[in-house]
Amino acid sequence: MQMKTEVYKINPENPDMDIIALCADAIKRGKTVAFPTETVYGLGANALDENAVRKIFSAKGRPNDNPLILHVADILDVEKYAIDIPPIAYTLARIFWPGPLSMVLKKNNLVPMASTGGLHTAAFRMPSSKIALAIISKSGVPIAAPSANLSGKPSPTDGAHVIEDLSGRVDIILDAGRCRIGLESTVADLTSSPPVILRPGGISFDELRMVVPHLMKSYDSSDSDAPRSPGMKYTHYSPDASVIVVKGSMASTVEKINELTENNPRAGVLCSLETVDQYRTEIKICAGSRKNPDEIASRIFGSLRMFNKLDVDTIYTEYFDVGPMEDAIMNRLLKAASYEIIET
Numbered sequence: 001m002q003m004k005t006e007v008y009k010i011n012p013e014n015p016d017m018d019i020i021a022l023c024a025d026a027i028k029r030g031k032t033v034a035f036p037t038e039t040v041y042g043l044g045a046n047a048l049d050e051n052a053v054r055k056i057f058s059a060k061g062r063p064n065d066n067p068l069i070l071h072v073a074d075i076l077d078v079e080k081y082a083i084d085i086p087p088i089a090y091t092l093a094r095i096f097w098p099g100p101l102s103m104v105l106k107k108n109n110l111v112p113m114a115s116t117g118g119l120h121t122a123a124f125r126m127p128s129s130k131i132a133l134a135i136i137s138k139s140g141v142p143i144a145a146p147s148a149n150l151s152g153k154p155s156p157t158d159g160a161h162v163i164e165d166l167s168g169r170v171d172i173i174l175d176a177g178r179c180r181i182g183l184e185s186t187v188a189d190l191t192s193s194p195p196v197i198l199r200p201g202g203i204s205f206d207e208l209r210m211v212v213p214h215l216m217k218s219y220d221s222s223d224s225d226a227p228r229s230p231g232m233k234y235t236h237y238s239p240d241a242s243v244i245v246v247k248g249s250m251a252s253t254v255e256k257i258n259e260l261t262e263n264n265p266r267a268g269v270l271c272s273l274e275t276v277d278q279y280r281t282e283i284k285i286c287a288g289s290r291k292n293p294d295e296i297a298s299r300i301f302g303s304l305r306m307f308n309k310l311d312v313d314t315i316y317t318e319y320f321d322v323g324p325m326e327d328a329i330m331n332r333l334l335k336a337a338s339y340e341i342i343e344t
């Protein structure tokens with residue numbers, strides 16, 4: 001696949017409305033537009049247009065049974081495309097929208113099966129990014145948008161990552177620099193009883209539990225035989241090197257990683273500010289301070305991509321048990337590691 005991709009720089013706080021109009025028009029005409037959100041960059045197309053949605057899957061090389069999230073600009077838009085919406089969905093939307101929460105609901109017939117990977121349910125999210133909201137409202141349709149990376153690669157948290165993966169494969173790429181949150185949305189399935197979280201993300205389990213006390217987690221295992229959420233069974237977030245998670249106290253983690261990297265000049269370490277000076281290997285990337293978990297979260301995907309430039313064959317990463325974002329961070333790193341973990 002080789003097509004002409006137009007790339008525009010755009011200010012996330014004060015977006016150029018001519019560029020927004022151009023993107024909204026492209027969406028209406030069935031084209032693909034990669035745009036920033038507060039979580040990661042999305043590759044968007046008109047969710048109601050089966051042909052447009054197919055372009056997303058082929059640009060990414062995404063398996064077509066992996067459902068897309070439909071991005072809306074208002075809770076009222078959800079009523080146009082979902083049925084049997086439970087009252088709790090409205091409560092969650094009022095508290096957490098716009099923001100990093102996707103809600104799985106029963107879809108109606110306006111939403112083609114191509115958008116939902118063949119499911120009768122669809123995930124909906126209202127992002128808070130000004131650019132994303134403006135494109136959605138101006139286009140007048142829900143925008144299906146998975147992360148704007150090649151399937152299996154770390155999600156893009158900077159315009160440069162999108163250009164790297166999708167240049168020549170999509171119609172338009174907007175570059176607004178780095179994403180604020182840097183990890184994808186929390187996905188909550190409200191069609192099951194009790195409701196479950198299918199993917200941890202920008203909104204923590206504890207926060208959601210305050211509103212939905214019976215909420216359960218459904219993402220803790222590496223059991224690929226019975227994925228609740230179709231996307232779960234696929235390889236995710238893989239940099240070129242293999243990733244191994246090392247879990248233990250800070251002192252034992254450092255000791256173990258030093259031992260493992262001792263005779264391998266192509267080993268790299270993903271660590272925190274608190275430990276970075278204690279590693280003897282040359283190749284280390286510091287995701288941030290453990291006192292600032294949001295910073296670590298926002299740098300995980302970017303760090304994995306940096307290792308690609310360093311020609312490493314193995315990445316040892318610390319286990320970031322850093323409060324409410326731990327689930328989301330470690331879910332991504334454990335997937336990147338295909339659940340390979342060394343406990344010390």
Ligand code: AMP
Binds near residue numbers: 067104116189
């Ligand atoms: P991505 O857009 O790449 O961040 O992935 C979206 C993820 O949301 C999918 O891989 C699924 O895990 C989840 N998802 C989207 N729609 C549904 C749905 N209808 N039912 C269950 N999970 C969904």
Ligand code: MG
Binds near residue numbers: 146147155
């Ligand atoms: Mg993705």
